Amino acid sequence: MFSSLLIANRGEIAARVMRTAKRMGLRAVAVYSDADAGAYHVRAADDAVHIGPAAAKDSYLVIEKIVEAAKRSGAEAIHPGYGFLSENVAFAEACEKAGLIFVGPPASAIKAMGLKDAAKALMEQAGVPVVPGYHGAEQDARFLEGEAQKIGYPVLIKAVAGGGGKGMRRVDDPASFEKELKSAQREAGAAFGDERVLIEKYVTRPRHIEIQVFADAHGNAVYLHERDCSLQRRHQKVIEEAPAPGMPEEMRRAMGEAAVAAAKAIGYRGAGTVEFIADGSQGLRADAFWFMEMNTRLQVEHPVTEAITGTDLVEWQLRVAAGEKLPMTQGEIPLNGHAVEVRLYAEDPAKKFFPSTGKLVRLRLPKDEGIRADMGVEEGDEVSMFYDPMIGKIVAHGESRDAALAKLRRFLLDMEVAGPRTNLAFLAEVMGHEAFRNADIDTGFIDRHLEALVPVQKLDAKVFGAALVGHLATRAEAGRKAQARTREPWSPWAASDGWTLGGRRSELLKLTIGDDTLSVCVTPEGEGWRFTHDGAEHVASGALSTGGEIAATVDGSRVKAGYVATGKGFAVIHRGVTYEFGVPDPLDVDVAGEGDTGALKSPMPGKIVAVLAEAGAHVKKGMGLVVMEAMKMEQTLAAAADGIIASVNVAAGDQVEAGAALVVFEDKKVEA
Incomplete structure (x- = not known):
């Protein structure tokens, strides 16, 4: 076994690989760009090497800089993570040329599966079923449109290179084919430097099911069961689970054997994922699945496989890369319980999931020993515009699917995130959706139920009351600090409790939330305040802890929420939803005016x-x-x-x- 490992990646996967490397006694080396100088994965590493400017094309994607960083740090092996250079043939070859161990498959295997058209042809030769479509070299727009007509709409345009949903478009009719083709080619060119596409038949109730395979250099290959990755948005996986709901044992064995055949056909070594599309219109069947592609790397969703098999796939990768045999034979691989993973993204579901950036002023996870959280950031870190907006992954494992879903939903509802907008509340809604709980799923699930999964944010009296408790308590504390600084701290004129010569009085507060301005009359009452909301009166009382937790009583009901200051206002986090309030400054002037x-x-x-x-x-x-x-x-x-x-x-x-x-x-x- 080698003694030092450089991780040619960033974020949560870099930190995750480091955890296993350190547990195995290896020295973990990070690389970082200008934007990541203080990043979580850099702080977690034993050593770190700077590799260039913020843009990935000038740092994380420059092969020469990564190889040079390994040499400078004394690393003996390189783990590519996923994304970036993980499926780059030239990178694997450069590592080998430099005398470095590449923790991944041989360059020949990456090349064989790197182009989807060639990979499908190879799979047909190996007897693996493939999706009907055009996988040839011709890229003329009119020709491709003609092939789409032959296949029959709807069709799927897919980039020949890469993955992650980039360069992929569903087309339902001929009128939109040319527009979607240009968009797919443009996105593929930007992401992979290759605009070529293929055309496939779109299965109307598709289940995206993938098989985790592993092979060593001694001729051994196994499959570690399947993962269901059907819940997707814009062809990007959002929620994954293992095993696939409703999977017959006959189909599991057929898919697993097909995946192993695919791996052996290209002389594979290490961790890989063979992705299939299954027709879920009549339930999962052993005769209704087709090969889509093979990802020649570790997958984002690998933790659900680790949960049900009790394995550490990164450790397997490192041992296989060092020349060892697979730790288990096919018959020794268990399948215990059910695991579900969600991807927490910095994005705004209410605005078509547009990515969001900024400082994570709050990122707190509930204490739950049954939940695994692979995070790429900590509270106080920045979500950068330069990289993928994933904050981290959260995984629940239970004896059954129902148990795992219930555990995960509770965890999400108790999480607190503020700063960039996130999909946290959206994920919690999915966990509680009846159709999802009943496993009525396919790749169109999110689009079909979007209105229910991204409900209009309603500010009810309980949440607003808790917000007032936090805001007024914070303001009062600021007043007490100011009072302590005055020369006459005993003076009534320095008080901040609403006292006047005529007694405590009402106050008109102005707050903003979204595009709305809220004018609320607040009157001290007992140990709390009486306020108006939506034309009705309510009473709130409570306290704000130094740790930013509100414990309030609103109209006799207890409410717990998180509270954190955010620039010109504050945020209140309640049951997975973050409400962002602004506190208008009366001195601010809108210089734009009517012009x-x-x-x-x-x-x-x-x-x-x-x-x-x-x-x-x-x-x-x-x-x-x-x-x-x-x-x-x-x-x-x-x-x-x-x-x-x-x-x-x-x-x-x-x-x-x-x-x-x-x-x-x-x-x-x-x-x-």
């Missing part, structure tokens, strides 16, 4: 990849105007209302800052 004609503004820093509008055009609400790439995702920014475009201020290729006016409108304000 603001309204504009489509950039929600965050990013790159403009396409402009779909021109000056003078009449646009309707919901019409796409600008396509923007931010945090590795391509988003279409649309008009929020009808209007006339006065000017377009950007062109394809432009880099823009958050808040930049991309498209300006006449007469009325129109914002994204």
Whole structure:
């Protein structure tokens, strides 16, 4: 076994690999960009090497810099994690050339499975069933449209290279084929440097089921059962579980044997995942699944497999890379209970899951020994615009699926996250959704139930009362500190408790939440306050702990919530939902005034990849105007209302800052 390991990645996967490496007695070396100088994975490492500017293309994706970092640090092996260079043939070859152990498959295996069209042809030769479609080299748009017609709509356009949902589009009719083809090619080119695509039949009730395989250099290969990754958004996995609900043992064995055959066909070594699409319209059947692709690396969702098999797949990777045999034979691999994993993203579900950035002013996890949390950040860290917006992964394991779901939902409801917007409440809603609990799932589940999973945020009296308790307690504490600093601390004029010569009095507070301004009359009453909300009176009392926890009583009901200051306001976190309040400064002036004609503004820093509008055009609400790439995702920014475009201020290729006016409108304000 080698003694030192460099992890050529960042975030939660880098930290996760380090945990196993250290447990095995290895020295763990991190690499970091300018943006990650103080990152969690750097703090967790034994040593760290700087590799360049913030942009991944100038740091984490530069093979020469990674190899040089390994040499400088004295590392003997490199673990690529997932993403970045993990499935890059040139990187695997460069490691071998430099005398470094690459913790992954041979370069020949990566090459064989790296291009989806060639991989499907290889699988057909190995007798593995594949999805009907066009996997050839011709890329002419008219030709591909003709192939789509032959296959029959709906079809799926998929990038030949890469994965993670990049360069993938579902097309339901010929009228939208050309537009979706261009978008898929553009995104594939940006993500993988290869615009080529293939066309496949889209299965109408598809279940995305994958098999974890492992092989060593001694001719041994096994499968560690399956994972169901059907819950996806824009072809990006969001929730994964193992085993797949409703999986017959006959189908599990058939898929597992097909996956092992695929691995052996390319001389595989190490951890890999063979992904299949299954027709779930009539339940899972051993004769209704097809090969999609093979990921020649560790997967984001590997913890659910570890949970049901009692294994450490990173340890397996390291031992196989060191030349050892697999720790278990096929018959020795257990399948115990059920595990579910959710991916916590910095994104706003209410705004089409657009990525979010900023400082994590609150990130607190409940104490629960039955939950595994693989986090890539800690409270106080920044979620950067330069990388994937995943904050971390949370995994629950139970004796049954119902037990795992209940445990995970409770954990999510008790979590506290504030700063960037997140999908925390969305994940909790999925865990509690009846159709999901009944395993009525396929890859269209989220789109089909989106309205229920992303409900309109309602600020009820209990939450608002708790918010007032926290806000008034914080303000009172600030007043006491100011009073302690005055020369006459006994003076009644220094008091901050609402006392006047006529007794304690009412006060009109102004708070903002979203686009709404709340004017609320607060009157001291006993040890608490009487307030109005939605036209009704309520009474709240309670206290705010030094740790930022509110314990309030509102109209006789107990409420517990998290509280944290956020710039010009504060956030209250209750049952997985973060309510962000602003406290307007009366001295702030809107300098735009009535002269603001309204504009489509950039929600965050990013790159403009396409402009779909021109000056003078009449646009309707919901019409796409600008396509923007931010945090590795391509988003279409649309008009929020009808209007006339006065000017377009950007062109394809432009880099823009958050808040930049991309498209300006006449007469009325129109914002994204």
